[in-house]
Amino acid sequence: MKNITTLKEFACTPDRFNGGHRLCPGCAHGMIVREVINATDDDVVVSTATGCLEVCTAIYPYTSWDVSWLHIGFENAAAGISGAEAMYKALSRKNKSFNPDKNVKFVAFGGDGGTYDIGFQSLSGATERGHDFLYVCLDNEGYMNTGGQRSSATPIGAHTTTSPRGRVSYGEKNRKKDLTMIMAAHGCPYVATATPGSKHWKDMAQKAAKALSTVGPTFINALSPCTTEWKFKPEDTVEISDLAVETCMFPLYEIEDGHKLTINYKPKNKLPVEEYLSKQGRFSHLFKPENRWVIEEIQKEVDRYWEYLLRREEAGV
Amino acid sequence: MATKYELKSKEIWDGNTAASHALRQAQVDVVAAYPITPSTPIVQNYASFLADGYVDGEFVMVESEHSAMSACVGAAAAGGRVATATSSQGYALMAEVLYQASGMRLPIVMTVVNRALASPLNIHGDHGDMYLGRDAGWIHLIANNPQEAYDMTLCAFKVAEDKSVRLPVTTNQDGFLVSHTAQVVEPLDDDTAYKFIGDYTPLNPMLDTSNPATYGAQTEEEWHFEFKASQHKALMESPAVIDEVFAEFEKLTGRKYNRVESYKLEDADIALVVMGSAYETAMVAVDRAREQGIKVGLVMPRSFRPFPYNEMAEKLKNIKAVAALDRSCPMGAMGALYNEVSGALSANGQAAIMTNYIYGLGGRDTTAEHILEVIKETNENAKAGKRVTDLQGFINLRGPKLSFN
Amino acid sequence: MATPKEMMTTWDSIQFGAVLPSFEDPKNKVRSKFNSFNYKVADWRVEKPVFNRNLCIDCDFCWVFCPDSCFEVEEVVNKRGKKQAKIVGINYDLCKGCGVCVEVCPTPIKSLLMFSEFVDNDDALKQWPKKEDKKD
Numbered sequence: 001m002k003n004i005t006t007l008k009e010f011a012c013t014p015d016r017f018n019g020g021h022r023l024c025p026g027c028a029h030g031m032i033v034r035e036v037i038n039a040t041d042d043d044v045v046v047s048t049a050t051g052c053l054e055v056c057t058a059i060y061p062y063t064s065w066d067v068s069w070l071h072i073g074f075e076n077a078a079a080g081i082s083g084a085e086a087m088y089k090a091l092s093r094k095n096k097s098f099n100p101d102k103n104v105k106f107v108a109f110g111g112d113g114g115t116y117d118i119g120f121q122s123l124s125g126a127t128e129r130g131h132d133f134l135y136v137c138l139d140n141e142g143y144m145n146t147g148g149q150r151s152s153a154t155p156i157g158a159h160t161t162t163s164p165r166g167r168v169s170y171g172e173k174n175r176k177k178d179l180t181m182i183m184a185a186h187g188c189p190y191v192a193t194a195t196p197g198s199k200h201w202k203d204m205a206q207k208a209a210k211a212l213s214t215v216g217p218t219f220i221n222a223l224s225p226c227t228t229e230w231k232f233k234p235e236d237t238v239e240i241s242d243l244a245v246e247t248c249m250f251p252l253y254e255i256e257d258g259h260k261l262t263i264n265y266k267p268k269n270k271l272p273v274e275e276y277l278s279k280q281g282r283f284s285h286l287f288k289p290e291n292r293w294v295i296e297e298i299q300k301e302v303d304r305y306w307e308y309l310l311r312r313e314e315a316g317v
Numbered sequence: 318m319a320t321k322y323e324l325k326s327k328e329i330w331d332g333n334t335a336a337s338h339a340l341r342q343a344q345v346d347v348v349a350a351y352p353i354t355p356s357t358p359i360v361q362n363y364a365s366f367l368a369d370g371y372v373d374g375e376f377v378m379v380e381s382e383h384s385a386m387s388a389c390v391g392a393a394a395a396g397g398r399v400a401t402a403t404s405s406q407g408y409a410l411m412a413e414v415l416y417q418a419s420g421m422r423l424p425i426v427m428t429v430v431n432r433a434l435a436s437p438l439n440i441h442g443d444h445g446d447m448y449l450g451r452d453a454g455w456i457h458l459i460a461n462n463p464q465e466a467y468d469m470t471l472c473a474f475k476v477a478e479d480k481s482v483r484l485p486v487t488t489n490q491d492g493f494l495v496s497h498t499a500q501v502v503e504p505l506d507d508d509t510a511y512k513f514i515g516d517y518t519p520l521n522p523m524l525d526t527s528n529p530a531t532y533g534a535q536t537e538e539e540w541h542f543e544f545k546a547s548q549h550k551a552l553m554e555s556p557a558v559i560d561e562v563f564a565e566f567e568k569l570t571g572r573k574y575n576r577v578e579s580y581k582l583e584d585a586d587i588a589l590v591v592m593g594s595a596y597e598t599a600m601v602a603v604d605r606a607r608e609q610g611i612k613v614g615l616v617m618p619r620s621f622r623p624f625p626y627n628e629m630a631e632k633l634k635n636i637k638a639v640a641a642l643d644r645s646c647p648m649g650a651m652g653a654l655y656n657e658v659s660g661a662l663s664a665n666g667q668a669a670i671m672t673n674y675i676y677g678l679g680g681r682d683t684t685a686e687h688i689l690e691v692i693k694e695t696n697e698n699a700k701a702g703k704r705v706t707d708l709q710g711f712i713n714l715r716g717p718k719l720s721f722n
Numbered sequence: 723m724a725t726p727k728e729m730m731t732t733w734d735s736i737q738f739g740a741v742l743p744s745f746e747d748p749k750n751k752v753r754s755k756f757n758s759f760n761y762k763v764a765d766w767r768v769e770k771p772v773f774n775r776n777l778c779i780d781c782d783f784c785w786v787f788c789p790d791s792c793f794e795v796e797e798v799v800n801k802r803g804k805k806q807a808k809i810v811g812i813n814y815d816l817c818k819g820c821g822v823c824v825e826v827c828p829t830p831i832k833s834l835l836m837f838s839e840f841v842d843n844d845d846a847l848k849q850w851p852k853k854e855d856k857k858d
Contacts, residue, residue, distance in 0.1 A: 011782035011807030012797045014751075019790035019816030020758030025766060026820035030789030043526035047391060054533075057758070060540050061729050063531035063742040064758040066751075068523035070394050071533030072417050076387035079379060083349055083391025083399075086375040088524055090346040091397055093373060098396065098525040122387065125380030198826055201786045227820075235821030238787055422739035483739070521741045528748040531756075534740050539725055543733035544740055550733075 001213035002040050004205045013038040021064040022056040026234025028224040028241065029053050029138050031196040032204070033109060036136055036220070037067060039208035042103040045084050046070070049077035049114030052145040053138060075118040078126035078135055081108040085131045105212045106133035111224075112153035113143045116179050127186045127217040134211045134218045137179065140226035148229035152177040155249075156301075157294045158282045160229070165285040170294050175301070183219040184255040190214045192254035192264075195223040197241040203252055203264055223250045231281020243276040248306040249298075253313075261312045270306070273299045319344065319373040321507045322366075330502040332466040332495035336402065336428040336488070337362035339470035341371055342510035343426075346397030346517070349377040349388035353407040354440045355492040356430035360402060374398075382407035386414035386425075393423035394532045396522025398474070400425065404492060405432035408446040412453070418485045419454030420548060421532055422520075424477035425485040427455075428470060431593070431644075432492040433679040441680020442492035444593065444644040447621065448653055454548055456486040456555055457621040461596050464502045466490045468572060471505070472562050474514045479558045483520060484551055489621070491644075493680060494594040505570070513569055552623050559620055574619055577628040581607065582614030587695045588633055588669075590654050591642040592617050595676065595683050599642075602688035606696075613692050618657075626661040633662060638670040638699035640691050642712075644677045651709060670698045676712035687712050729755065759816070763790070767819035769836045772846040773812050777833035782807050784823035784834060792817045 004010050016037045023030050029052060037044050044067040048054045054071045057064040072080045085106045091097050110119050115137040123135060142160050143149040149162040155176045159165045163172040184191045190211050194204040204222065211218035225240040227233065232240055244250035245265060252264040274295060277283040286294050322341065330338070337359045340348065350360045366372045375392075379385045385401050393399040403411060408429060418425050431447050433439040447457060458473060460466040466488065473486040490496055505513065521530045536544055556576060563574045580600050582588060591599050596617050606613045616632050618625055633639060639662070643652025650656070655673035662669055674691055677683045694706045707720035737756070746754040753759045785793040785807065792814075795807040819836070827834045831853060837846040 006806070007782040007786055008780060008800075008806035009804065011785045011795055012805050015791045017791060018753075018757060018759040019792055019813065020761035020763055021790070022763070023789060025789075025818035026822055027789050030791070031787055034789075034791060035786065045395070045523050045526065055535055058531050058534040058742070060534040060536040060740055061725060061737070061742065061756050062758040062761050063534065063744060063756055065531055066529060066744045066753070066757070068526055068529040069531045069533075070391060070523060071535075072387050072390050073413055076384060076414065079384035079387035080391035082377060082379075082384075083347060083388030083393075084395040084523060085391075086347045086349065086377045086388065087392040087395035087397045087399075090373075090375040091524065094346070096397070098519075098522060099527055102526060104524065104526055121380060122384045125384055128380070129377065196787060198783070198787075201783075233821075235825045237789075237820075237822055238826050420739070421741070521738070521743075529744040531742040531744065532739070534742055536740055539730075540736070540740075543731075543736050546733045547736060 002209045004039065004202060004209055007201065010205060016044065016066040018064045018066060020062065022059060023052060024228050024234070026227045026237045027052070028196050028237050032136065032138055032222045032224055035201065035205045036208040037107060039205045040105050040212040042105045043067070043099070044105050044107055047077045047081040047084065047108045049110035049119050050074035051111035051114050053109055053111065055145060074114050076122045077108040077110045077114060077119055078123040081106050081133050082126040082129065082131040085133055108133060108135045110135070110137055111145070112137060112139045112141060113151045116152045116177050124186065127183065127188060130216055132215055134220065136220045136222055138224040139221055140224045140229070142229060144226050144229045153179070157286050157298060159285060170291045171285065180221045184258050187258035188219055189216045189257055190218040190254065193221045193250065193252055195241040195244055195250055195252070196238060197245050198238050199242065200245065200252060200265065207254065229282065232279055236279065240279060243271065243279060247271045247273045247276040248302050249273060249276050251306060251309055253309060259317055261309065261317065263309055263313050273302055320370045322371050324504045324506060326503060328502050328504055329499050330463050331497050331499045332460070332463045332490040333358035333430065333497065334362060335463040335467035335502050336470050336490070337366070338504060339467050340400050341366045342507050343398060343400065343471070343474050343514050344374065344511055345400045346374045347377065347392035347399050348374065348401060349379050349385050349392060350401045351379050351382045351385045351403070351407060353382065353404045355432055355496045356402045356404040356428065359428055382410040383414060386411040386418060389425045390414060390418050390421065390423060393425050394421060394523050396519040396524045398517040400427065402428040402430070404430045405434055405446045409434060409449060412449060415450055415453035415455060417533070420544065422483040422548070423485060424483050426470065426473045426477055427485065427487045429487045429489045430492050430496040431489050439679035440492070442494050443678050443680065447489050448645045450487065451622055451653065454484065454552065455622065456484055456552065458486060458488045459592050459617070459619055459621055460488055460490045460495065461594055462495055463498070463500045466495060467502055467504060468566065468574070471510055471514060472566055475562045476555065476559055478517060480518065482551060482555045482558050484555065491594040509569070513566070555623055556625065576618065576620045576625040577632055578617045578619050579632055580615040582616060582632060584612055585614030585636060586612045587638045587692070587699045588614045588616050588636045589640050589642060589688070589691065589695070590616050590658050592621065592654065593644060595642065595644065598683060598685055599688045601685040602692060605685060605689055606692045611692055611696050613696070624657050626664065629658055629661040630665045630667060633669060634667060636669050638695045640672045640674055640695040642674045642676050642691070646675055646678055670704045672698065672704065672706055673709040674712050675709065681713055683712060762815045763818050764815055767817060767839055769819050769821070770814065770817060770839050771812060771819070771821065771823050771834045772837050772843050773809065774833045774847060774850055777829050777831055778809055779829055780806065780808050781828055782809065783826040783828060785809065787822050787826045789820065789822065790816050790818055
């Protein structure tokens with residue numbers, strides 16, 4: 001496992017994910033992907049579901065990847081990487097490895113659309129089969145690549161182009177699916193949440209390093225603030241990530257062996273959710289008097305869930 | 318090392334058993350598959366080969382056919398030999414990924430046990446699934462019996478992996494009629510079969526991590542057309558390799574295959590075009606018709622894609638009337654064989670009278686008697702020198718005669 | 723979107739299966755012409771970050787949070803013999819001017835500031851706020 005202690009040292013890692021991609025300025029995807037694939041010194045093979053990351057990093061005749069990379073479709077990043085991992089095992093067994101002295105790690109990236117929704121079956125299958133891979137969900141809470149439609153990761157109250165605010169609508173009506181817990185319920189040896197917050201670069205890098213050195217299927221759900229569709233300024237990506245954690249809208253925790261839960265960061269003063277919501281255009285309509293109750297509901301739900309995490313951690317389950 | 322499987326010089330195998338032994342002998346590195354009737358026994362057999370130590374590759378039992386083909390793509394791009402099997406709805410679920418496999422030029426081999434497509438649901442043999450995949454950029458080879466299912470599967474690897482082809486290949490056999498019908502099959506021993514196929518040659522393997530490769534880039538209007546055209550070229554030029562592989566196979570086994578197969582065509586006035594197990598039924602019908610003085614022959618594309626236009630035209634150059642029999646409902650058009658053969662003939666100014674028959678949907682029996690009827694009708698057209706029968710008829714359909722003119 | 727003229731090829735000379743090699747010389751890690759490292763997104767920028775080496779403490783926040791892998795680092799050995807990354811510059815071909823680096827820069831007077839694309843970097847450095855200029 002790569003020992004990641006100081007940023008000064010971590011920053012000596014040669015980049016394996018290059019600029020010159022076409023992700024929006026300030027997009028958190030680039031931050032997350034760099035940290036994840038830099039968190040191991042082993043070689044890496046990556047598969048990516050259709051989505052922002054895919055369409056922006058392999059526009060022929062260019063690739064942004066210094067590691068082997070595969071995109072098949074929207075719903076099959078996990079299936080694709082499971083095939084590559086199976087080939088690695090087969091060739092190793094047959095003494096036909098390409099680089100016998102090297103370990104190869106397998107990583108799949110998908111957006112929330114490709115993970116929570118259309119790719120969920122393939123992720124669940126690959127996880128259940130026990131392939132040795134890390135799946136990272138770049139959760140920007142909607143179908144941002146196609147112009148910001150809702151997904152099952154979109155939180156209540158968010159405006160999207162298919163759950164728009166309107167005269168009689170406060171935006172998204174359904175709760176965000178709790179995918180991290182669902183992945184833990186698969187019995188994965190390691191599941192975690194992460195986000196590129198200013199205090200949390202190490203949390204994310206260490207989680208990636210831990211996941212990559214764990215044998216078996218591992219999963220990281222990384223909140224990836226979307227400057228374009230969440231409607232905030234590109235330079236504020238890291239601040240929004242911080243607020244998600246400080247308000248407990250997106251708590252940082254990990255679950256080992258499907259049950260042992262540890263909260264990795266507890267805000268000293270848990271901020272009210274307004275602090276997070278008010279910074280994003282997608283929630284601006286909630287501040288109208290008639291929609292204020294939605295903010296209250298969000299706060300209640302966030303409090304309830306935080307309490308649940310604290311109790312679970314305390315109980316050691 | 319996998320244990321060698323002791324085979325007799327003659328085995329009693331059905332098409333599924335034959336195909337699964339061919340996959341085993343090819344020493345496939347990764348098989349990713351999902352069971353579906355009637356191809357299920359292929360994956361079951363393969364699983365038991367693995368359980369008994371006859372296979373040392375990976376066998377990935379995925380959660381759907383979509384993931385089966387996706388895992389095949391991932392595995393093939395990673396850099397080894399890959400195969401799978403499916404039928405019908407499973408093939409339909411794979412459809413999206415079939416295009417990805419061929420577009421990335423991955424030489425995956427897939428045994429398709431042909432079965433009808435719902436709705437209404439049906440588990441029996443017809444060519445609806447094969448026709449669904451005909452534009453997917455794969456080579457499609459046809460096997461009419463268990464021996465051919467075995468032979469075509471061995472040949473498929475060699476064709477697919479050839480450096481000038483590098484395209485995925487399906488080998489097709491009729492559901493139940495071939496897949497579950499036990500016949501005598503003469504297999505090669507394991508070493509000879511593997512030697513015929515040869516070692517896999519990786520091309521741009523993702524697992525050569527010291528030289529990383531990006532698979533599945535996006536090509537918009539500046540590039541997409543060029544890629545599709547170059548892929549089409551590889552398919553159009555694959556016949557040379559298919560012929561070479563068939564010739565080598567003949568040298569090894571004495572069994573001769575051609576991209577266009579024919580039966581008693583030399584002196585024929587009329588011909589039937591038919592593909593799959595019905596070809597053998599049609600042979601019986603041809604013999605009976607000839608006893609009645611009708612000079613009829615048979616023709617079949619062994620490779621449905623690439624379609625052998627020139628060879629087909631050459632075979633049919635002296636034929637006065639042709640009936641193309643399609644085992645799939647074309648839904649608002651003529652069947653694929655009718656279209657392809659008509660195209661092949663008209664391109665050369667040949668003017669055989671063309672008719673189309675739809676038969677055997679969902680496993681409906683098609684007997685020599687039924688085909689004899691078709692021969693007689695076709696002979697009427699030849700005798701009249703013009704079409705006197707309907708353009709499209711249905712064989713062995715219950716109820717009032719259904720035909721379209 | 724458009725492919726640069728020198729990268730345009732015809733159907734008979736495109737990459738087989740659209741497969742792109744990351745490196746031209748994999749052994750020496752020389753990136754290929756297909757690597758977006760050699761593409762330019764500079765024209766996305768309206769403002770650019772300017773880096774002031776004199777104020778930098780090499781915390782490397784800019785490196786870790788840069789979504790476009792723009793920060794050029796040099797591996798150096800510190801007084802305690804540990805390797806660490808020294809920020810040496812910004813790759814302006816790859817920088818889209820998002821401004822994240824400036825936001826995360828923690829020095830009392832920031833060592834990264836945004837300037838108009840048309841300001842010369844040397845002029846920008848001359849305009850850098852002094853300690854006494856800083857109010858908050």
